[in-house]
Amino acid sequence: MFLKKFTEGISEILFPKVCTVCGLRLATNENFVCHNCLNDKFEEAYRPGKGSTSDAMLPEGVYLQHALWNFDKGGYLQELLHQLKYHRLTGVGVDIGRQLGKSLLRNPHFMNRIKDRKVCLLPVPLYPKKRRMRGYNQAFYIAEGVAEVTGLYILKKDVIQRIKNTGTQTGFSLEKRRKNIDGAFQVIEPERVKDVLCVIIDDVFTTGATTFELSSELKKAGSGEIMIATAAQA
Numbered sequence: 001m002f003l004k005k006f007t008e009g010i011s012e013i014l015f016p017k018v019c020t021v022c023g024l025r026l027a028t029n030e031n032f033v034c035h036n037c038l039n040d041k042f043e044e045a046y047r048p049g050k051g052s053t054s055d056a057m058l059p060e061g062v063y064l065q066h067a068l069w070n071f072d073k074g075g076y077l078q079e080l081l082h083q084l085k086y087h088r089l090t091g092v093g094v095d096i097g098r099q100l101g102k103s104l105l106r107n108p109h110f111m112n113r114i115k116d117r118k119v120c121l122l123p124v125p126l127y128p129k130k131r132r133m134r135g136y137n138q139a140f141y142i143a144e145g146v147a148e149v150t151g152l153y154i155l156k157k158d159v160i161q162r163i164k165n166t167g168t169q170t171g172f173s174l175e176k177r178r179k180n181i182d183g184a185f186q187v188i189e190p191e192r193v194k195d196v197l198c199v200i201i202d203d204v205f206t207t208g209a210t211t212f213e214l215s216s217e218l219k220k221a222g223s224g225e226i227m228i229a230t231a232a233q234a
């Protein structure tokens with residue numbers, strides 16, 4: 001115990017933990033991104049009085065779409081999400097997830113809807129091979145942060161599986177994205193989502209092709225209602 005503390009102390013002196021975004025030293029209660037950056041560096045997407053944070057047309061059964069930040073192409077946020085996706089900075093995901101959770105708590109449309117309902121968080125599943133190669137699902141870590149702040153539970157992994165390797169959708173038109181993602185998900189244990197309000201969690205909401213496809217599978221499986229919560233929206 002002492003040795004562990006001692007080594008931690010030494011490494012703290014040699015390699016002080018710094019914020020992934022601004023590079024300034026982190027306080028002990030900060031994880032990967034400092035509070036300053038979390039609160040000021042990004043543009044909050046939620047506007048009080050509105051339900052969803054974008055004007056995207058939502059398919060039937062999807063009640064709300066809520067993003068934490070507006071996407072700044074080429075800016076801090078892109079870099080941060082890139083770190084989360086490709087550099088194993090899973091702690092960044094939890095930090096972002098907590099912030100997303102707090103943002104959801106401020107949205108009365110979300111809060112009123114989850115009242116007295118069975119609600120689960122559903123990180124968008126990755127294709128198993130892709131998850132193995134990456135070693136983790138970045139959406140899961142965002143969900144962990146959301147769960148911590150809201151008290152909602154994360155749906156057990158593999159209740160819904162991704163059965164189609166869709167590859168990257170970047171640069172695809174909406175129509176191409178939809179075709180590509182069609183039939184990508186399969187609900188393995190429908191009894192776990194039946195009559196449950198599912199909050200789909202993902203990193204970025206772009207055209208909604210992925211989350212809408214997942215929604216339609218959830219709906220077929222008898223899910224109570226669906227909401228979409230993401231770290232960013234394009």
Ligand SMILES: [Zn+2]
Pocket residue numbers: 019020021022023024033034035036037038
């Ligand atoms: Zn910072």
